[in-house]
Amino acid sequence: MLQPKRTKFRKYQKGILGGKTSNTQSLRQGNYGLRTLTAGRISSRVIEAARRTMTRALKRHGQIWIRVFPDQSVTEKPAEVRMGKGKGNPAYWMARVQAGQILFELGGISCELAQTAARLGAQKIPTQTVFVGADDKTE
DSSP states (O other): OOOOSOOSOSOOOOOOOOSBOSTTSSOSSOSEEEEESSOEEEEHHHHHHHHHHHHHHHTTOSEEEEOOOOOEEEEEOOTTOOSOSSOOEEEEEEEEEOBTOEEEEEESSOHHHHHHHHHHHHTTOSSOEEEEETTSOOO
């Protein structure tokens, strides 16, 4: 699974989700992509599950680029622990995504195969997504 080699801090605050992204709205490497419509948090397990599903659908043809990276830790306290006594330990890693951000890019395959792979990958992702092509207009 994806996780950073080292970070500046062990524990992060939740922060505010929302807004539209500007620099990750357009395709860079591939011809097709999977774009979010809503903001949210995506864990490293979800990213890996979507990548595996799309790779299986491509059957060793084409290429997949992951455009998000889980760089923030999410902390959890153990079960049945009383309130207080500080923040919990890091449990997993997640990536914040904004509306309009490209999550995955696909290249070197036909449009129908790319749509099928993106549809299967989108079923794993907790935010609303849409399939985009290179000729689609970006906002």
